[in-house]
Amino acid sequence: MTRWWCLTALALYAAITTITAHVFQINLTDSISQEVNQPLTNGGTSESPPIDKCTLCMNTVKEVYAVYEANKSRSDLKDAVLALCNFYKKYNEVVCAGFVNVHLDMIIFFAEHANNDTITRRFCSLYLPSDSCEFEDEWVVDVDLGTKPDVITPSVPGILNESAVIVHVSDLHYDPTYTPGNNAVCDAPTCCKEDQGRPTNPSDGAGYWGDYRNCDSPLQLVNNTLQHIKQYHQKIDYVYFTGDFVYHGMWESTKEQHTEIITSIVRAFNETFQDIPVFFVLGNHEPIQANAYAPLDVNTNVSTKWLFELVSELWSPYITEDAKQTILQGGFYTVKPRDGFRVIVLNNIVCLNNNYWLAYDSRDPYNQLKWLAETLLLSEREGDKVHILYHVPSGMNNQWGSCLKIWGREFHKIVDRFENIVAAHFTGHTHYDEFHVFYSTENATRANGVSFNGGSGTPFIDVNPNYKTYTVDPASWNIVDSDMWIFNLTDANSKPDQNPDWFKLYSFRDEYGVANLLPAQLDSLAHRMAANHTLLQEYYRFYVKNGDPSLAKGCDDACLKERLCEIVTVESGDLSKCEQLDREFNLLSSVKVCGQLFQSSDCFGYKPEEWSVDIPPRRSLAGEQKPVHQSRSKPLTVLQVTDIHHDPKYATGTNTHCGEPLCCRKDSPASQIENNGAGYWDDYQCDLPFHSVDKMLREIVHEHPNIDYVYMTGDIVDHAIWQTSPESNSKVITQVTKLFQKVFPKTPVYFALGNHEPSPINLFPPQEVWSNNLTVEWLYKLSADLWSHWLPQNSLSTIESGGYYTTLVRKNFRIVVLNSNICYFFNL
Numbered sequence: 001m002t003r004w005w006c007l008t009a010l011a012l013y014a015a016i017t018t019i020t021a022h023v024f025q026i027n028l029t030d031s032i033s034q035e036v037n038q039p040l041t042n043g044g045t046s047e048s049p050p051i052d053k054c055t056l057c058m059n060t061v062k063e064v065y066a067v068y069e070a071n072k073s074r075s076d077l078k079d080a081v082l083a084l085c086n087f088y089k090k091y092n093e094v095v096c097a098g099f100v101n102v103h104l105d106m107i108i109f110f111a112e113h114a115n116n117d118t119i120t121r122r123f124c125s126l127y128l129p130s131d132s133c134e135f136e137d138e139w140v141v142d143v144d145l146g147t148k149p150d151v152i153t154p155s156v157p158g159i160l161n162e163s164a165v166i167v168h169v170s171d172l173h174y175d176p177t178y179t180p181g182n183n184a185v186c187d188a189p190t191c192c193k194e195d196q197g198r199p200t201n202p203s204d205g206a207g208y209w210g211d212y213r214n215c216d217s218p219l220q221l222v223n224n225t226l227q228h229i230k231q232y233h234q235k236i237d238y239v240y241f242t243g244d245f246v247y248h249g250m251w252e253s254t255k256e257q258h259t260e261i262i263t264s265i266v267r268a269f270n271e272t273f274q275d276i277p278v279f280f281v282l283g284n285h286e287p288i289q290a291n292a293y294a295p296l297d298v299n300t301n302v303s304t305k306w307l308f309e310l311v312s313e314l315w316s317p318y319i320t321e322d323a324k325q326t327i328l329q330g331g332f333y334t335v336k337p338r339d340g341f342r343v344i345v346l347n348n349i350v351c352l353n354n355n356y357w358l359a360y361d362s363r364d365p366y367n368q369l370k371w372l373a374e375t376l377l378l379s380e381r382e383g384d385k386v387h388i389l390y391h392v393p394s395g396m397n398n399q400w401g402s403c404l405k406i407w408g409r410e411f412h413k414i415v416d417r418f419e420n421i422v423a424a425h426f427t428g429h430t431h432y433d434e435f436h437v438f439y440s441t442e443n444a445t446r447a448n449g450v451s452f453n454g455g456s457g458t459p460f461i462d463v464n465p466n467y468k469t470y471t472v473d474p475a476s477w478n479i480v481d482s483d484m485w486i487f488n489l490t491d492a493n494s495k496p497d498q499n500p501d502w503f504k505l506y507s508f509r510d511e512y513g514v515a516n517l518l519p520a521q522l523d524s525l526a527h528r529m530a531a532n533h534t535l536l537q538e539y540y541r542f543y544v545k546n547g548d549p550s551l552a553k554g555c556d557d558a559c560l561k562e563r564l565c566e567i568v569t570v571e572s573g574d575l576s577k578c579e580q581l582d583r584e585f586n587l588l589s590s591v592k593v594c595g596q597l598f599q600s601s602d603c604f605g606y607k608p609e610e611w612s613v614d615i616p617p618r619r620s621l622a623g624e625q626k627p628v629h630q631s632r633s634k635p636l637t638v639l640q641v642t643d644i645h646h647d648p649k650y651a652t653g654t655n656t657h658c659g660e661p662l663c664c665r666k667d668s669p670a671s672q673i674e675n676n677g678a679g680y681w682d683d684y685q686c687d688l689p690f691h692s693v694d695k696m697l698r699e700i701v702h703e704h705p706n707i708d709y710v711y712m713t714g715d716i717v718d719h720a721i722w723q724t725s726p727e728s729n730s731k732v733i734t735q736v737t738k739l740f741q742k743v744f745p746k747t748p749v750y751f752a753l754g755n756h757e758p759s760p761i762n763l764f765p766p767q768e769v770w771s772n773n774l775t776v777e778w779l780y781k782l783s784a785d786l787w788s789h790w791l792p793q794n795s796l797s798t799i800e801s802g803g804y805y806t807t808l809v810r811k812n813f814r815i816v817v818l819n820s821n822i823c824y825f826f827n828l
Contacts, residue, residue: 015376031296046740054133057124058117058462069104078104091251094186098251106289106304106356110599114360123359139363141410144418145374149380151448152420156473156480156516156734163480164237164472167229170428170454171283174261175216175247180208180496181666190214190460198578207493209500210459212549216247217458221465222265226272228485228502229467236276237339241269242428243283243391253288258312260773261285267312273707282311282331283391283428284349291401292355293331293347295361307331331474334375341477342379358404369410376418385423385477389413392429393436393451396563400430408571415449416441423477424517425451431463432456432543433484434563438570447519450480450658451570453539455545459489463547468506476551481509481518486545494694520569530584561585583769636708639700645756647718648689648728653677658684662719687718693736697743707747709809712740714754714821724759726778732756733779737786748790753783755802755821762826764819767801779803815817 068077078100081146085096110123125135177194184191185204190208192215200207212222230234245265246258247789267276284291287304293306305328312327323333331347349355357365365368379386384549392401394408415422415438427438430453438449455466464486471481482789487500508514514521518722529536537555540563544550555563561582575578621631641793647665654664655671664678672676681692688696701707717729740749758776765774783801803819821827 002744006418009560018713020575025195027687037648052129052132053130054124058120061120061123064107064199065111065115068108069115070527074104074108077107079513081107082251091189095251102251102253103289105294105300108258109298109300109302109358110356119359122362123339123356125623126353126356126359129353135358135362135404135406137362137406139410139619140405141364141373143370145373145414146377146380148417149420149519153520154423154476154478156476156518159264160471160473160480160586162474162770164474164477165235166470166472167236167239168227168242168426168452168454168468168470169225169231169239169457170242171244171431171456171458172222172225172241172265173244173285173456173458173460174219174222174249174265175249176219176257176261176264177249178210178216178218179206179784180218183209184213185413185581186214188274189250190216190560193249194218207489208496209492210489212246212459212462212489212547214461216249217465222268224499225465225467226268228499228763230272232502233469237275238343239269239276239278240387240389240426240454241278241280241424242389244285244428244456245283246285248285248460249362250285250290252292255288255306258286258288258307261570261756262310263314270317276334277337279318279335279343279345280311280315281345281389281391281428282283282307282349284352285352291349291352292357292796293355293365294357295365296329296355302397304331308707327373330368331367332366332371336384340384342375342384343390344375344386346372346388348390348392348394348403348407348411351394351403351411352392353404356403362406362648364406364407364410365693369414371415372411376414376421377540380418380421384421386418386421387424387426387477388422389426391427392709393427393434393453393566393570394776395436395566395571396430397569397572402572405573407750409457410589412571413441416545416714422449424479425449426454427451428454428456431458431460433468433545434464434543434566434580435517435522436566436570437568439568444576449570450479450517450519450522452517460546462544462549462553464489466502466545481507482517483507484542484545488546505546507544509613511538511542521566526564526581528565529567530581531587533557533585535561538561556562557585558656560628560661587765615788637704637707638711639704639705639707640711640713641697641700642713643692643754644712644736645687645688645715645718646693646732647720648690648732648735649687649718650682650687651678651722652680652689656683661721662687665720688718691736694739694743697739701743703818707744710740710744710749712745712749712751715756716754717756719756721756721761724761726759729757729759730778734786741789748809750790750807750815750817751783751787752817753779753819753821755826760820762821762824764803764822764827 065078071459082096085091085100086093091099110119114120115488117195121133122135122137123434125133129135143617165777175190175193178192181198182194183196183199184203184206185199186196187597188196188592191213193209206215207217208220209224210217237594245252245262247261266280269280286307287293289302292302292304294302296305307797311331312324315327316324319327319333319335330350332345334344336342336618342821346368347366350368378388392403394403394411396402415425419440432453433455434453435454436451437447438451440448452468454468455468456463457465459465466484466486468485469483470479472478473480475794485502492500503560508517512525514525523796526660529539537560540555540560541551543563557645564585565578568581569575644653647662649665651666653662654666654677655668656663656673656676658665658668660668664683678686681695683690717724717732737751753760758764758779763774764776770777780800783803784796787799788796791805791807795807799805803821804817806814806816808814
């Protein structure tokens with residue numbers, strides 16, 4: 001994981017702008033400030049035209065190429081980049097100088113070998129993506145995947161007679177210069193380092209076992225993690241390490257230093273686990289220039305061949321000669337640790353948008369995806385079950401970068417084709433405890449794959465160190481359960497002379513109430529989290545591994561939605577599943593429900609959403625201009641009727657105190673007390689029989705023969721909310737509405753909906769979540785049809801969409817009927 005890949009783009013931009021100033025003798029201090037302060041968007045200001053990010057980027061890249069071609073001066077280019085890095089003052093001069101030294105050869109290579117518009121545009125689209133600057137290099141994996149066999153729904157037995165145990169470690173980020181007590185709050189990308197000295201404030205000093213702040217792992221943390229795993233877990237079948245041996249000090253990277261770090265970590269694993277196979281993955285921090293895995297035809301000092309050669313030898317105790325050959329071809333390999341089980345290890349940093357070699361060659365780098373498809377075809381023929389290991393989650397799209405959309409799409413197509421044999425994926429990079437669900441490319445509602453992130457051995461940033469164990473069914477190699485192991489860094493650093501107190505944070509099955517960790521179970525869990533935000537908050541706690549600073553920051557609704565979206569995204573930019581869960585998130589949650597019902601800001605941190613109506617400027621009102629009732633000079637008489645609550649099951653003589661929410665009904669429990677029978681016309685504890693409604697309306701007409709308008713302000717349906725249904729409610733609403741038509745044949749009646757009209761009661765869900773079982777479409781259409789007796793046609797459309805309407809009833813007199821039930825706090 002890295003937050004500073006953008007410095008590469010900054011370095012290139014620095015070179016371009018500073019050299020331009022030097023060559024053409026312009027004052028860049030003012031112009032840079034103007035460009036920094038002017039938004040690189042499609043907006044701009046009234047005083048200046050908008051700056052198109054892509055155009056600006058391409059022009060500057062072309063300029064640096066031209067300047068470099070003019071004199072081929074390495075020193076001029078270096079001075080230019082360094083000058084601008086220091087100008088921005090984001091980092092100190094030491095960091096700027098180091099970063100320029102690390103990346104200068106890369107900039108020169110692109111100037112000499114990639115000076116064309118196509119590659120320039122790709123480069124800019126990687127670093128400054130926008131609608132006007134999308135990465136364009138369409139390709140597909142050229143391999144015949146064969147016919148997909150019938151899908152076999154994965155399963156595991158309820159009780160395992162035998163199980164395998166896999167330990168998952170990731171992102172150790174070992175920093176050999178980490179010095180306890182040194183400054184953890186510095187002006188460099190990472191701190192706690194040997195040359196950064198002691199802080200003035202002792203609280204800013206680095207902890208002995210690591211630090212939550214911008215610091216990587218000390219050697220004692222790496223060693224203690226591996227020793228605890230081996231000592232505590234007596235049965236371990238395999239160990240997966242999903243990348244990032246090397247620390248985040250990208251301004252001081254050298255081939256010698258990276259070689260030393262990787263070698264020491266691999267040897268530590270080998271010495272600790274000995275005969276237990278360990279399968280390693282390359283991360284984005286292993287190359288000298290972080291993220292940059294060069295094509296094999298790059299035979300210069302920016303090549304990554306040295307890295308492939310190094311690990312092909314270091315990993316040799318657990319791999320075959322064939323595996324060594326594919327590592328040399330791109331850092332990926334496969335092994336069969338036992339009959340019927342295959343491990344495939346990918347180098348998917350080649351999909352990361354921070355890997356600027358994608359601008360040079362993005363089409364299935366190293367032919368790795370083609371190899372993956374061919375390897376899975378072989379596995380299918382041989383009857384193997386497969387685990388796939390790689391560093392970057394394929395759907396990642398956040399501050400740590402994103403996987404190229406085309407690569408992610410092709411990868412998804414391949415693993416979807418082989419869903420019957422791919423039991424699970426294992427990743428790292430984010431440093432968080434997370435899982436991801438894959439869905440069928442033909443049926444987006446069917447989950448057919450799962451991916452598990454190993455978290456991180458480093459506490460960088462604001463998380464506790466961790467590792468994970470998986471219980472696996474060796475018959476199918478499906479994951480049955482996983483345990484998360486951590487220690488609290490605050491507690492450990494308070495006792496530097498004692499080993500950290502490792503403990504199991506949680507068991508996945510126990511915590512989330514799932515039967516296993518198969519795709520269908522985890523898909524169901526994602527939907528449960530969308531509806532139960534207490535459960536989702538618990539997921540966040542595990543996500544940050546109980547890290548004290550992260551828990552103190554908390555996770556609001558926007559943060560929770562991001563976590564949900566990550567779970568169901570396996571192709572960068574494909575937000576279809578996110579949108580579905582977002583709707584479910586907004587529909588119901590225990591926090592919102594309780595907070596809304598009790599109207600309390602103290603209810604589990606509930607905070608009502610703040611919003612306002614954008615009131616348009618004055619204009620003519622909608623609706624027909626011809627009044628439906630002609631004006632008269634005499635005063636108007638308006639009748640208001642409300643809350644009739646007609647009960648079609650009302651029965652004279654039945655129990656009035658039945659112990660149910662509504663009594664006096666045919667099916668009410670019998671009364672044991674005399675004189676408890678319901679009266680003919682009604683009872684104080686009961687709803688109205690139809691003959692009472694009829695009698696009431698006719699008496700009104702008899703007593704008030706000159707009524708001009710009738711307002712019926714809702715609640716026609718009874719209080720028998722446990723027996724409500726669209727069918728029964730429709731019958732009651734229709735019967736009573738037609739009674740109004742009969743009793744007031746020439747008098748307009750204007751109805752409003754009440755909270756008892758829908759089924760279930762009170763619930764008026766928005767249109768975007770309507771389904772067969774949850775909708776008020778039937779109510780809106782029924783109302784529009786019944787009310788059309790008194791309303792013009794153009795008043796009916798809003799009734800059908802939301803249960804509200806307006807109409808001009810006479811000159812200078814309009815009625816507006818609202819469906820205010822949507823604001824009722826029981827409308828969850």
